[in-house]
Each structure stands twice: as structure tokens, then as C-alpha cells.
Amino acid sequence: MTARTTDLREAAGPPPAARGGPDEDLVLLGVRHHGPGSARAVRAALDAYRPQAVLIEGPPEADALTALAADPAMRPPVALLAHVVDDPSRAAFWPFAEFSPEWVAIRWAAKAGAELRFIDLPAAHTLALRAAGSAEGVEPAGPTGPPDPAAPGEPAALAPPDAPAAAAQLRIDPLAVLAETAGYDDPERWWEDAVEHRAGEDDALAPFAALAEAMGAIRETYGDGGHDQDAVREAHMRLRIREARRAYDRTAVVCGAWHVPALAARTTAAADRARLKGLPKAKVETTWVPWTHRRLSRASGYGAGIDSPGWYRHLFTAQDRPVTRWMTKVAGLLREEDLPVSSAHVIEAVRLADTLAAMRGRPLAGLGETTDAIRAVMCDGSDVPLALIHDRLVVGDVLGEVPPDAPAVPLARDLAREQRSLRLKPEALERELELDLRKDIDAGRSRLLHRLRLLHIEWGEPVASRGGKGTFRETWRLRWEPEAAIRVAEAGIWGTTVRAAASAKAQDAALRAGTLAEVTAVAEWCLQAGLSDALPMVMRMLADRAALDADVAHLAAALPALVRAVRYGDVRGTDSAALGEVAAGLAERICVGFPSACVGLDADAARQMRTHLDEVHRALGLLPDRPPAAAGAEGGSPEGGGAESGGAGAGELRERWAAVLRAIADRDGAIPGLLRGAAARLLVDEGRLPAAQAARLMGLALSTGAGPVEGAGWIEGFLAGGGMLLVHDERLLALVDGWLAGVPAEAFTDVLPLLRRTFAEFESGARRSLGELVRRGPSGAGRAPAASGESGPPGFGAGLDQARADAAAQTVRLLLGAMTGADLAERPGG
Structure with missing residues (x-):
């Protein structure tokens, strides 16, 4: 040249x-x-x-x-x-x-x-x-x-x-x-x-x-x-x-x-x-x-994207008879989903696809012809299985791999090392991962996933566990997306390892937190992610914020996360004694200031305070009697930070909280009826308020001088826990029924939305039972005398059906293996 x-x-x-x-x-x-x-x-x-x-x-x-x-x-x-x-x-x-x-x-x-x-x-x-x-x-x-x-x-x-x-x-x-x-x-x-x-x-x-x-x-x-x-x-x-x-x-x-x-x-x-x-x-x-x-x-959204990458990969890799091989793949997928697909279905689907291609003047059956044939032959005309075929085969969930020595930021290399050591391979197909935190490898997986979420690397998302509600169980929904590589590169500014980056991110989040609840959320995250390096600094921020914050609502919003963190520390084997002390201190301040914080609230503020009421009650019920760090020591020690040494124990705190609830429930109209009714219901559920006293409080709340709207608010708060209380205590049902019948017509339109919202939260079985009781007329005030021969629970029928009871008893004995030959002979048709 x-x-x-x-x-x-x-x-x-x-x-x-x-x-x-x-x-x-x-x-x-x-x-x-x-x-x-x-x-x-x-x-x-x-x-x-x-x-x-x-x-x-x-x-x-x-x-x-x-x-x-x-x-x-x-x-x-x-x-x-x-x-x-x-x-x-x-x-x-x-x-x-x-x-x-x-x-x-x-x-x-x-x-x-x-x-x-x-x-x-x-x-x-x-x-x-x-x-x-x-x-x-x-x-x-x-x-x-x-x-x-x-x-x-x-x-x-x-x-x-x-x-x-x-x-x-x-x-x-x-x-x-x-x-x-x-x-x-x-x-x-x-x-x-x-x-x-x-x-x-x-x-x-x-x-x-x-x-x-x-x-x-x-x-x-x-x-x-x-x-x-x-x-x-x-x-x-x-x-x-x-x-x-x-x-x-x-x-x-x-x-x-x-x-x-x-x-x-x-x-x-x-x-x-x-x-x-x-x-x-x-x-x-x-x-x-x-x-x-x-x-x-x-x-x-990729500019050069394609509709069917799985189909195109099949066309490229299939050496011969691509339509036949595709139909075989589809049949295998449908069989995995327990759908009846035989070899005859495959043969007929291939013939139909080829016929459709010839009728449409195409040199070979394409995706349209194969889809039409699959719908007609294998799916009985239904598009539901076709959606699965499109997702799994036409598009597919293939995830590529790159060599481990490919250039990457240090954080990405550490993440790959963690994934290999924990046997947690990234996959494009969405799947659920059940973790038992009592096992070392599952606890490590949980820490890694929580750290990645803290760094906004959304590989896993926690979901409700189907295996139980214990704190040692976690369920994650995992799916690796390519954009995670970008998130890893972004998170590299926080550190060269996942643990170091998550610790630095947690400390920064605590410094930037605008409310006490945000700081407690960070503390909870540190416990979940095992970030012991960041926890002391976060705890200092938490103690400072808690000491300066006098708003009871802020304290109440922060307590549940702290209690969850203490429980997580227990199951994960981490030192959460300091968190237990802070939680106990917050609980004491809440008990002192909560009643006065409930006075003079409007409807919206009362609804928000009712949420705090429920969350604090639930949190105190979960607070352990002694922090994990002090559980192994005899009587605890000043360094151990037991709840008894730093303040009131969990049992004493629960007694104080019960007194707060009783004070709210007994208070006059200065506290909204929604809060008074909710406090009374919590006391009833714990057995601290006898039914007779609950009926007295309801009678006062629903009296003529209380006003219909205030009475409806009390009912909404009291019945928020479910309608089975009214099903089993007809005295309370009679009070509600009598009050509702006496609401003036001009006030009924104001009361109706509150009542509908309350009763709509009941389960269908409870609503049906309440409807039957009201139709028959509840016992107590306003109820007609019992019909002759009526026995059993009031409102549930006029006596026992002996034949049906005998049949049920025989079935129970059969299930328990206690049925004799004479019993079998007595059965109808035996």
C-alpha cells in the first residue's frame, strides 16, 4: 500500500x-x-x-x-x-x-x-x-x-x-x-x-x-x-x-x-x-x-431494545427445527406449573404454527404463529398461561456473568466476596428467601441485605414472613437488576467495604436526621445490619435528641423503633443494653406527659395521637424485662446498663402506662372521646378493666349530655380492636344499640360516617354475628323476655339441637381416635 x-x-x-x-x-x-x-x-x-x-x-x-x-x-x-x-x-x-x-x-x-x-x-x-x-x-x-x-x-x-x-x-x-x-x-x-x-x-x-x-x-x-x-x-x-x-x-x-x-x-x-x-x-x-x-x-426503555430477547436467543442457538424445539420448551414450562401438556400437544402445536405461517405467506413460523398455536392447543384459548410463557421464555430472566478480575470499584469487589462467602448468588429471577437468624449463615445474609438497603442498593426487599412472627425469622424478596452496579459505584464514596460504607452512611444519616424518630430508625437499622462501629455515635445523637425533645408525640413516635432494636439485639446477639436504657427513659417521660398532651386536641390531632397511643402500648408490651446485656449477670451491674439500674424496669413501666390509660379513660370531655374510648379498650383487652366498669364508662360517654359526635368518637376508639367484644358482651351491645336508637335525626348524619368507618373495620363474621344479635334483640336493656324453652347463650338460638350435637360429638371422637365399635354402630348408616 x-x-x-x-x-x-x-x-x-x-x-x-x-x-x-x-x-x-x-x-x-x-x-x-x-x-x-x-x-x-x-x-x-x-x-x-x-x-x-x-x-x-x-x-x-x-x-x-x-x-x-x-x-x-x-x-x-x-x-x-x-x-x-x-x-x-x-x-x-x-x-x-x-x-x-x-x-x-x-x-x-x-x-x-x-x-x-x-x-x-x-x-x-x-x-x-x-x-x-x-x-x-x-x-x-x-x-x-x-x-x-x-x-x-x-x-x-x-x-x-x-x-x-x-x-x-x-x-x-x-x-x-x-x-x-x-x-x-x-x-x-x-x-x-x-x-x-x-x-x-x-x-x-x-x-x-x-x-x-x-x-x-x-x-x-x-x-x-x-x-x-x-x-x-x-x-x-x-x-x-x-x-x-x-x-x-x-x-x-x-x-x-x-x-x-x-x-x-x-x-x-x-x-x-x-x-x-x-x-x-x-x-x-x-x-x-x-x-x-x-x-x-x-x-x-433501552433505545435499541427488542420485544422478545428470549425468543431471539432461541432462534440464534437452535441449530435446526427452531419451532419444534420452542414448543418443547413451552411444554416443559407448563408441565413445571402442573398444567397437562402431552407430546401430542407439542406435535399438534407445531403443525398448527406451520399451517398458520403458510396461510400468512411467511417463510417460517414466527413468534406470532407459535403464540397463536400455543394459545389454541396448549392453553385452551386462555391468555393466563401465555403471560407466564411471555415472562419466562419470550423475555426470560437470564442474568449474565463477568469474570471476577474485571475492573470494579473496591466496594463492588467486597460485595462479590460477601456474596460468595454467604452463598447468596445474584439472580435476575425474583425469588423469596426465608432466613432463620439463629443460624450463622442466615444472620450474615440478613446483615448484608440490611447494609445494602442502607446504602440504597435495592437488591432485597423485606416482606411479611409466612413462617411465623418470631423475631428470629425474616423473609426477603430478592431480584438483581443491572442498575445495582451504578448504586454500588455511588456508594463507593462511603467506604471500600460494605460494612465500612454502611457504617459511614448510618452515621451521616443520624447527623442529618430532622426528628428523634429518624434517629431511632437509624439506631434500629444499625442493630439489624450489625453496624457496631456506628452504633455508639448514633446512640450519642439519640441521647442528645431525646434529652432536648419535650414533644410527647415525638417521643412516642421514637419509642417503637427503639423497642424493636432492643428485641433485634436479643436475637442477633448484639449489645443493646444502651438502647434499653434510652427506651426506658423515653417510656418514663411519655408516661408523665401523655395525659396532658391529649387535652384540647381537634379531630385530626386526636387521630394522630391515637396512633401514638396504640404504638406505645404495643412497644411497652414488647419491651423485655431486662436488657440482653444484663440478662446473664446476677442482678446486673452499673456497667451492664440493666433497666433496673438505669431506671424503672419493664414491668414497672407497664404498670405506670396502665395508670396513664386509666386516667385518660376516666377523664371528662377535655380529652377527645376517640382517645378515651381507645384507652378503655386497651384496658379491657388486658383484663385491667372489668366489663361492668367498661359498661359504666360507655354509658357515661353515650349519655345525653355527651353529644352524638363525641359519643361516636368514643365508640370508634373503643371498638377499634374488633367487633368480637360486642358479640360476647351483650350488655355493651345493648348500650350501643340503645344509644344509636336515641340519636336525634338532626345529629344522625354527623354520626353515621364515624360509625360506618368503625364497623367497616370488623371482620365479616363479626359483622354477621352482630347483625343477627341486633335482629333478635340483645339481652339486657330493651330486650324482650326470653321465649319459652330458650337456653344457651342469649341471642344464639332457642335451645340445643340434640341430633346435630350428637353428630358433631361422634366426629370429634373419631378424629381423636376414641371411637368404639358401639359408637360406629350407632352412626347413621353404620
Whole structure:
């Protein structure tokens, strides 16, 4: 190659796209990102052309990472991640699937020993331009844009979910234009017929030449098609292509088909450099991260997304009979879900799919035909199983893997080490994890998940446990999303290990807390996450805030979290003695100030105070008699911090609280009826208020002088615990019934919403029993004399049905294994 030839090439630019053969020094392979047909065609073209250099659309900062693509531990789907060093939230992904043409080219170059380079606009400029566009009020292309399968393949950006997409709506979908020109109303269907189902051809480069010609016609008509940043990107690509052509005799470029006409255009290097001059720049870091099929789908918002990554992977990996193999997969999935699917179903579904393809003029049954056949044959016309098939197979939950020696922030390396040691592998499929905190490995898993939540790395979410309500049980819903890599990079500013980062984050959260309840929440989190390093500082903040805060509502809001923390410390084996002392001190101050804090409240404030009343009552009931640190000592010690040494014990605190409840329940109208009724109900539930005294308090609250609204508030507070109290105590029911019957008509409309809200919270069985009792007339005041022969509980029938009782007794004896031969003979039909 002479210098004169090189100069001419640089002046003229690249030759026409993909018309080259073995004698040409450059071919442009325009593809659809994540297209299995394009991937097969690229592999065939590279095998035929045998380039010395392979150039791929992607960030040049990743050139140093290409060697990892050949590592056996690298399993797609994976993505290149680039983020700004000082602001990891400004980041972008370049995803690759097993069936992505770019990934096929990367693997081919690694195997053939060809030079591999990325030629797109550097991520340093891309992320800086995105930040500049946001600052100017122009939202860059991101997850909110429409799918653009054959177009530029812009990186998946972390943009706000509510970003305006007005500019994105003006973009041209080149596949839609080609499909409409060919007479198709569905671009996906046209692409499958034209590319995915196309049989092999003798000339491996011919399909790329045809696609380049079509894209050229579209760009002549629509210009940049709404992709206003493409001119800058394509200028940089042309410069990198010129560099490769000077260095190698044969160069292949794999890029989005949309770019091929621009890369083949005749321009000068000076013009391209001028277009790139003055671009903003940021310092970035790049690495490989796992990706998922779900994030490749259009629902993920990635600009080059696809509807059915699982289906496309199947088309790419199935060596022969793809429809038959697909139906077999579907049958296996349905059988796992206990649906009756036989081999005959599979055979009939394949026949129906092929018939539908022939009727619709398609070369091979596509996803539409297979779905219709599955619905008709395997699902009996129901779309419910189809939703499962779409989620598990058509989209899929495949999660890629990257080698452990891939570049990563120290925090990410420590997290990977923790995951391996705890045998807690990240998975894309959502699953529930049951933990028993009495086991060391489960306790370690719980600490790790709580630490990650504190760092806003949302891998796991705690949910209600089905195995019991003990404090030693936890249930987590786990699902690993690729965005977690960004969160890990962001959390790296707090420390190099998960524990150190979570401790620093907890201390910062305690310093920034605006209320006492927020500080107690941080303290509880420290206990759950096992952050003993951060707990002393958080405890100092908690003690200072508690000493200065005189608002009883604030103290009441803080107490439940403290008590939960003490209980967590007990089951997790951590020292929570200091927390127990603070909790006891808060409880004493609440007992002193709570009655006066309830005086003179309006309806909204009373409702809020009633919530605090219930939470404090529940918290004091859970407060252990002695803190865990003092439980093993005889009588405790000043250093041990037992509740007895630092203040009142839990038993004494509960007695004080009972006195507070009695004072509130006996108070006159200065305290809202809602609070007085709630206090009376709590006393009744604990057996501290006899039924006769409860009836007396209800009678006073529902007297004529109390007022209907105040009486309705008392009933709402008293009955908040459920309606079974009225079912079993007809004296109280008679008081409520008599009061309600005597409410004046003019006040009834004010009382009715309160009563409806109260009774709507009852279980259906309690409401039904109350309705039956009221229909018959409750016992006590206002009830008619009992009918002759009536026995048993009042209001529940006129005596015992002996025959039904005997049948029930025989069944009970049979269940207990106490039935004799005589008993069996006496049974009806025995």
C-alpha cells in the first residue's frame, strides 16, 4: 500500500458500503442491534472477509476491556458500563447479548487474533453532552425514547423516568419505514421474514449491501431522522476508520445499519475534526457488568431494545427445527406449573404454527404463529398461561456473568466476596428467601441485605414472613437488576467495604436526621445490619435528641423503633443494653406527659395521637424485662446498663402506662372521646378493666349530655380492636344499640360516617354475628323476655339441637381416635 493510495483514501473517505470483496480494504456491516439474523450474517461475513481489524460501535474507553470478552467466565448478556468518576449516577450502558452482532464480532476477533477497537463517540463526551443537554432544558435520548431497533444504538442512560420525550417522538424508525414500504404493518414481522428467517446465501456480503442501500434511501428522505447527535458520533467513527485503514489492509466495521450511509459518505478528516472541536468532556471509568434479558426488552426503555430477547436467543442457538424445539420448551414450562401438556400437544402445536405461517405467506413460523398455536392447543384459548410463557421464555430472566478480575470499584469487589462467602448468588429471577437468624449463615445474609438497603442498593426487599412472627425469622424478596452496579459505584464514596460504607452512611444519616424518630430508625437499622462501629455515635445523637425533645408525640413516635432494636439485639446477639436504657427513659417521660398532651386536641390531632397511643402500648408490651446485656449477670451491674439500674424496669413501666390509660379513660370531655374510648379498650383487652366498669364508662360517654359526635368518637376508639367484644358482651351491645336508637335525626348524619368507618373495620363474621344479635334483640336493656324453652347463650338460638350435637360429638371422637365399635354402630348408616 503506497503513501499516495493512503492519501487518496483519506481524502475520499470510505468506499460504498459493503460492496467490497477480498480485494477491498474496508467493509461496512450494518446490523440491527440484538438481531440474531444480523449476528449470523456478521459471523458469515467475517469468516468470508477475514479482516485484520474489527471496529465496533461502542465507547473507545472500553478498548482495554476487550480481552475480557474472550474469558470463559464472561457469559452474556453483559454490558459495558461507563460512569463519571465524581458522579457515578451519570452513567450509561452498552448491552450485548449472545445474539448481538457486536458480541459475535468481538468473539470472532478474539478467536482470530484480529485487532478489536470501539469507534463510537467517547463516553467522556457522551456523558458530558447529556449533562449539558439536561442543564439547558433539553432532555437527551434515554429510557423514555421509543425503541429504535436498527438505528444508532445509543447507550442505555439513567435518565429521570418522567423525562419529556417530545423530541424522541419525532425520531424515524427505519425498520417501520422499510416494513411499510414492503407492505407490512408490523416492523417486527417484516424483519423476521426478511432477515431472521432468511436462508444462507453464497455471497455473505450481499445482504449488508442491500440493507445499506435501503438505509441510504431513507436518510436521503428523512435526513438525520431526529437523531441530532448522530452527526457528531459519525464524525468520530469516520476518523477512527481512517486510522484503521492506514494501519491495516482489511478492516471490517460493525455498526447500526442507520450509520452506514453516513460512514460511507465522502468527507474530509479536517471537516470531521472541526465538528468534534470544543465538545465537553468528563473523567469516566468503564467496566463490564452483568445484564439481563428483561433489560434488553422494550419495557426496559433501552433505545435499541427488542420485544422478545428470549425468543431471539432461541432462534440464534437452535441449530435446526427452531419451532419444534420452542414448543418443547413451552411444554416443559407448563408441565413445571402442573398444567397437562402431552407430546401430542407439542406435535399438534407445531403443525398448527406451520399451517398458520403458510396461510400468512411467511417463510417460517414466527413468534406470532407459535403464540397463536400455543394459545389454541396448549392453553385452551386462555391468555393466563401465555403471560407466564411471555415472562419466562419470550423475555426470560437470564442474568449474565463477568469474570471476577474485571475492573470494579473496591466496594463492588467486597460485595462479590460477601456474596460468595454467604452463598447468596445474584439472580435476575425474583425469588423469596426465608432466613432463620439463629443460624450463622442466615444472620450474615440478613446483615448484608440490611447494609445494602442502607446504602440504597435495592437488591432485597423485606416482606411479611409466612413462617411465623418470631423475631428470629425474616423473609426477603430478592431480584438483581443491572442498575445495582451504578448504586454500588455511588456508594463507593462511603467506604471500600460494605460494612465500612454502611457504617459511614448510618452515621451521616443520624447527623442529618430532622426528628428523634429518624434517629431511632437509624439506631434500629444499625442493630439489624450489625453496624457496631456506628452504633455508639448514633446512640450519642439519640441521647442528645431525646434529652432536648419535650414533644410527647415525638417521643412516642421514637419509642417503637427503639423497642424493636432492643428485641433485634436479643436475637442477633448484639449489645443493646444502651438502647434499653434510652427506651426506658423515653417510656418514663411519655408516661408523665401523655395525659396532658391529649387535652384540647381537634379531630385530626386526636387521630394522630391515637396512633401514638396504640404504638406505645404495643412497644411497652414488647419491651423485655431486662436488657440482653444484663440478662446473664446476677442482678446486673452499673456497667451492664440493666433497666433496673438505669431506671424503672419493664414491668414497672407497664404498670405506670396502665395508670396513664386509666386516667385518660376516666377523664371528662377535655380529652377527645376517640382517645378515651381507645384507652378503655386497651384496658379491657388486658383484663385491667372489668366489663361492668367498661359498661359504666360507655354509658357515661353515650349519655345525653355527651353529644352524638363525641359519643361516636368514643365508640370508634373503643371498638377499634374488633367487633368480637360486642358479640360476647351483650350488655355493651345493648348500650350501643340503645344509644344509636336515641340519636336525634338532626345529629344522625354527623354520626353515621364515624360509625360506618368503625364497623367497616370488623371482620365479616363479626359483622354477621352482630347483625343477627341486633335482629333478635340483645339481652339486657330493651330486650324482650326470653321465649319459652330458650337456653344457651342469649341471642344464639332457642335451645340445643340434640341430633346435630350428637353428630358433631361422634366426629370429634373419631378424629381423636376414641371411637368404639358401639359408637360406629350407632352412626347413621353404620
